[in-house]
Amino acid sequence: MGSLICIKNNKAYNTDPKIIDYLNPDYIYIPYEKVYNLNIKIKEKVIKESILLTKDNKNIYSPISGIVLGVTNMIINNQKVPCIVIENDFKETTKKISPAKKNIYNYQKDEVNKLIKEYNAFNKNLAGNLMLINGIDLEIYEETYKTIISKYSSEILETIDAMYDIFKCHKCILAIKNNDSKIIEKLVYQIGTYPNIELKLMPNLYPLGHKDILIDELNLLKNNNKIIYLTIEDVLAIYNVLRKKRPITEKIITISGDAIEKAKVINVKIGTSLKDILNNNINIINDDYKIIINGLLSGYEVESKDVVITRKIKSIFINSLDQEEAKECINCGLCHRKCPVGCDVRNNYKLDKCINCGICTYICPSKINFKDRVVKK
Amino acid sequence: MNNIYLRSDYSIKKISKYILLSLIPLILAGFYKNGIKLYINDLVNIYGLFKPLMITISGFLIGILVNLIYENLIKKNKDTLSNKIFSSFHPIYGIIIGSIISINTNIFLYIIVTFIIFMISKFIRNTKINIMAFTSLIIIFIINITSSFTFLNIYEATKTFNLSSFDYLIGKGSGGINTTYGLLLLISLIILASKSYYKKMIPLFSALTFTFLICGYGIYNNEIELIFNNIFSNGILFCFIYIATDPISSSYTMYGKLIYSLLLGVFTFIFFLIEPTLAVLGAILIVSILHDFIDKLCLK
Numbered sequence: 112m113g114s115l116i117c118i119k120n121n122k123a124y125n126t127d128p129k130i131i132d133y134l135n136p137d138y139i140y141i142p143y144e145k146v147y148n149l150n151i152k153i154k155e156k157v158i159k160e161s162i163l164l165t166k167d168n169k170n171i172y173s174p175i176s177g178i179v180l181g182v183t184n185m186i187i188n189n190q191k192v193p194c195i196v197i198e199n200d201f202k203e204t205t206k207k208i209s210p211a212k213k214n215i216y217n218y219q220k221d222e223v224n225k226l227i228k229e230y231n232a233f234n235k236n237l238a239g240n241l242m243l244i245n246g247i248d249l250e251i252y253e254e255t256y257k258t259i260i261s262k263y264s265s266e267i268l269e270t271i272d273a274m275y276d277i278f279k280c281h282k283c284i285l286a287i288k289n290n291d292s293k294i295i296e297k298l299v300y301q302i303g304t305y306p307n308i309e310l311k312l313m314p315n316l317y318p319l320g321h322k323d324i325l326i327d328e329l330n331l332l333k334n335n336n337k338i339i340y341l342t343i344e345d346v347l348a349i350y351n352v353l354r355k356k357r358p359i360t361e362k363i364i365t366i367s368g369d370a371i372e373k374a375k376v377i378n379v380k381i382g383t384s385l386k387d388i389l390n391n392n393i394n395i396i397n398d399d400y401k402i403i404i405n406g407l408l409s410g411y412e413v414e415s416k417d418v419v420i421t422r423k424i425k426s427i428f429i430n431s432l433d434q435e436e437a438k439e440c441i442n443c444g445l446c447h448r449k450c451p452v453g454c455d456v457r458n459n460y461k462l463d464k465c466i467n468c469g470i471c472t473y474i475c476p477s478k479i480n481f482k483d484r485v486v487k488k
Numbered sequence: 489m490n491n492i493y494l495r496s497d498y499s500i501k502k503i504s505k506y507i508l509l510s511l512i513p514l515i516l517a518g519f520y521k522n523g524i525k526l527y528i529n530d531l532v533n534i535y536g537l538f539k540p541l542m543i544t545i546s547g548f549l550i551g552i553l554v555n556l557i558y559e560n561l562i563k564k565n566k567d568t569l570s571n572k573i574f575s576s577f578h579p580i581y582g583i584i585i586g587s588i589i590s591i592n593t594n595i596f597l598y599i600i601v602t603f604i605i606f607m608i609s610k611f612i613r614n615t616k617i618n619i620m621a622f623t624s625l626i627i628i629f630i631i632n633i634t635s636s637f638t639f640l641n642i643y644e645a646t647k648t649f650n651l652s653s654f655d656y657l658i659g660k661g662s663g664g665i666n667t668t669y670g671l672l673l674l675i676s677l678i679i680l681a682s683k684s685y686y687k688k689m690i691p692l693f694s695a696l697t698f699t700f701l702i703c704g705y706g707i708y709n710n711e712i713e714l715i716f717n718n719i720f721s722n723g724i725l726f727c728f729i730y731i732a733t734d735p736i737s738s739s740y741t742m743y744g745k746l747i748y749s750l751l752l753g754v755f756t757f758i759f760f761l762i763e764p765t766l767a768v769l770g771a772i773l774i775v776s777i778l779h780d781f782i783d784k785l786c787l788k
Binding site for chain 1: 491492493494495496498499500502503565567575576577613684685687735736737738739740741742783784787
């Protein structure tokens with residue numbers, strides 16, 4: 112592995128430490144792929160958490176109660192995708208469900224995996240003997256995980272400990288950044304109750320939040336360990352599924368950037384449009400801006416505000432930063448030397464290992480867009 | 489469009505400024521040795537007093553002029569003036585060439601040759617050779633056609649010295665205008681080595697290889713005084729630090745830099761046995777042609 116880089120803090124991206132709820136949008140947009148079976152009709156009334164689409168035991172739930180209006184094109188993963196539009200009736204009507212177990216330690220492995228799949232917590236089957244919990248936000252100036260840990264520390268520690276017990280792991284590591292004293296203090300205060308959880312303080316380097324880089328830095332691949340890798344967001348989803356037996360219909364995201372007044376971490380319904388979030392929560396101070404999804408280094412730019420919040424979105428940056436003009440390559444080799452996986456984008460070396468972290472482009476003195484070259488190849 | 493929206497503060501302008509800063513003590517020392525000292529001893533007139541500075545600064549100005557002509561007239565770039573001035577390393581190349589050539593060089597010849605080569609180099613994309621070594625060699629060859637080339641200034645040429653190893657550290661050895669102060673060169677190397685874009689491995693390993701070979705040669709021929717002195721004379725250390733590390737014409741991979749340095753040390757030694765004054769420039773020119781091949785080989 113190559114070196115990791117330290118990026119200076121910028122006050123323009125400082126985030127409000129509280130999570131703001133925005134759970135009552137006027138409309139919700141659910142992406143509709145034809146491989147799914149449609150369970151609803153136009154003008155039909157749906158209740159919250161009712162199943163809208165199904166495919167191979169995978170369910171897509173309605174995040175709100177309301178009326179199905181029809182289908183419209185919205186932007187998902189930078190592509191226009193047909194989406195089912197549901198108008199919110201603001202009643203949050205739900206059906207009654209069987210109660211969850213009072214003690215989450217009483218679940219079995221298979222039960223946990225079944226509930227995770229059934230309630231759409233995330234898309235992976237858990238198995239292994241070493242548990243790694245990633246509490247490090249992948250992107251610079253992204254503070255989603257940090258804020259989740261700060262708000263839900265006791266729930267997270269309880270769930271990690273229960274998972275350790277259920278999956279009979281021999282080791283459990285919770286990795287967080289070493290630069291936030293308040294979170295460290297909070298976790299250290301509570302972690303005494305959970306002696307199985309090992310707290311690892313990692314340096315504030317990029318891209319330490321990436322799964323492979325973190326595993327490599329912690330040297331976890333020795334001794335044939337089989338790793339159960341979870342993010343803090345996954346742990347919170349497991350907690351909600353096991354404790355409440357309800358599907359995951361909300362998503363916590365960071366909205367930041369130098370074109371907005373104050374960066375915020377917002378809890379929104381999955382399927383909310385970015386336009387609604389910005390209009391109701393964010394004060395844009397510079398009209399000449401770009402919208403960047405999932406980070407300034409590894410993210411991508413979108414042309415319009417018709418972006419729908421999906422499970423894959425972690426952050427949205429509203430930036431007024433102008434791009435500098437690229438100059439000729441000076442052969443300094445920084446793109447190769449600073450690459451965390453040792454790629455050489457100029458000579459197409461190890462490009463299959465590229466993790467799309469953007470360091471090659473970030474570090475280039477000639478301001479060459481190597482990231483675009485890698486993607487095109 | 490895939491792009492990133494956060495950039496490091498590394499830029500050609502910043503790197504150039506840093507190299508320029510590291511050169512200032514050497515330029516002042518060169519001005520003292522080849523200007524003030526000669527003027528105090530009544531060996532040169534007022535033009536001779538400022539000649540070292542004029543050569544060095546004119547190199548910088550040629551680099552700026554070439555960049556401005558290219559950016560304004562050819563590329564029609566609408567960037568800021570300072571970004572146009574430092575759109576490439578040519579201003580720094582100009583200073584370095586002005587530092588390595590002899591004080592006896594005709595300033596007009598130097599300006600014309602440097603300007604022509606710099607202009608041509610702007611139009612040749614992916615130039616593989618080291619422009620600084622190439623330009624310096626061309627200037628030296630042209631001087632050699634009209635008169636015999638020497639690094640010695642008037643003061644040095646009229647006297648015979650018996651120099652100790654310490655004398656080479658305080659600039660008493662022979663070499664280009666700003667290249668003889670060994671102690672200042674070592675300080676410059678330390679300053680430059682603190683920056684990640686500087687290829688510090690190249691001066692370290694090439695100097696070590698050259699010293700090792702000179703040691704062997706000196707011991708074999710019972711010429712022990714050769715061992716320490718030669719690394720600080722004829723601009724060898726200066727060229728290892730400033731010319732061989734030119735990012736554009738040197739290797740950038742880990743093993744590439746190692747091979748590049750070893751070859752540079754070996755070629756410098758071989759050429760040193762033939763023509764000491766041109767050894768390091770010739771070696772850099774040859775190794776710079778190979779740098780791309782070395783990198784590709786190492787990546788494979």
